């Protein structure tokens with residue numbers, strides 16, 4: 071039974087896809103190859119109105135008529151119903167996404183740097199344009215985390231979370247721990263598998279994890295986190311010797327993001343957010359989270375302890391989160 075009920079079951083939803091890299095390609099493939107299945111499930115026909123890229127010659131699989139190097143014009147085109155942003159970076163992503171939101175177009179993005187850096191501005195743009203703004207894919211790949219925090223846990227009181235939020239770093243640390251693999255070789259594999267950011271320094275320096283922690287903290291504590299104030303240390307100084315010595319003590323090193331509210335009685339006390347490599351006992355639930363998998367423990371007053379785990383990076387897991395958001399905005403906006 072389609073959830074979009076109308077006399078015209080084939081309403082067409084035009085999607086502007088910004089970016090056709092590791093993530094964008096998977097989204098484009100799902101929208102085009104699973105077109106009929108998605109229409110049967112949703113009652114709407116989702117189609118690509120255009121695909122913005124940096125260099126068209128790198129995208130021979132996309133019809134030339136759909137390609138553009140001008141994401142701004144595509145995202146604000148009159149016939150575009152929804153914008154999916156998977157370019158990364160802040161420029162042109164910020165002006166494009168904010169303009170699309172202000173002009174009333176729902177936006178789905180995977181870009182954590184964008185969401186963490188312009189949290190207030192983007193939410194204001196969405197409010198000004200009465201537009202749905204979704205970013206499930208920006209944190210922990212396929213793990214449903216943003217939506218549970220926005221909805222399922224919104225009546226509860228979260229006291230803290232602790233998580234592994236970067237697939238690239240966890241892949242490297244796991245390879246060093248289990249296979250004694252050198253850092254650089256493991257990093258190269260993570261890049262080849264599509265887990266790393268275009269600038270992999272954002273992964274290994276902990277910047278990407280801090281962006282995600284800022285987003286989760288803003289949602290968990292209903293506040294605006296100052297991203298620049300987050301203490302952040304990456305994994306570039308973690309050596310094989312550190313890994314072995316942790317192993318000898320029954321520990322494993324993980325890049326851990328943690329956040330806690332110091333007291334429940336005073337909402338003005340700042341949050342303590344921290345990103346750093348941490349040796350945790352092998353018996354800790356997060357110790358078994360290996361490879362590009364992410365995991366997060368959330369403690370809430372009523373729910374107790376929640377542990378969410380799953381693929382945290384890569385084209386397909388991220389596309390799963392984007393498509394979920396896409397269908398949520400279509401349902402919210404056009405049903």
Ligand SMILES: NC(=O)C1=CN([C@@H]2O[C@H](COP(=O)(O)OP(=O)(O)OC[C@H]3O[C@@H](n4cnc5c(N)ncnc54)[C@H](OP(=O)(O)O)[C@@H]3O)[C@@H](O)[C@H]2O)C=CC1
Pocket residue numbers: 088089090091092093094122123124125126128139140141155156157158159161162180181182183207208211264265266267268382383384385388
């Ligand atoms: N890879 C992953 O596992 C995950 C990535 N993300 C996020 O998703 C986003 C995309 O990541 P990913 O797919 O890996 O990145 P890629 O580098 O693989 O792809 C980026 C795409 O954006 C295009 N692009 C870049 N700049 C512009 C521009 N100025 N105008 C038009 N197009 C542009 C590129 O075009 P061209 O190819 O022609 O250069 C490319 O197609 C990032 O924000 C990332 O943080 C989120 C979760 C997981």
Ligand SMILES: N[C@@H](CC=O)C(=O)O
Pocket residue numbers: 208210211235236237238239265266267273278382383384
């Ligand atoms: N580079 C990121 C991609 C997903 O967010 C990571 O490795 O986790």
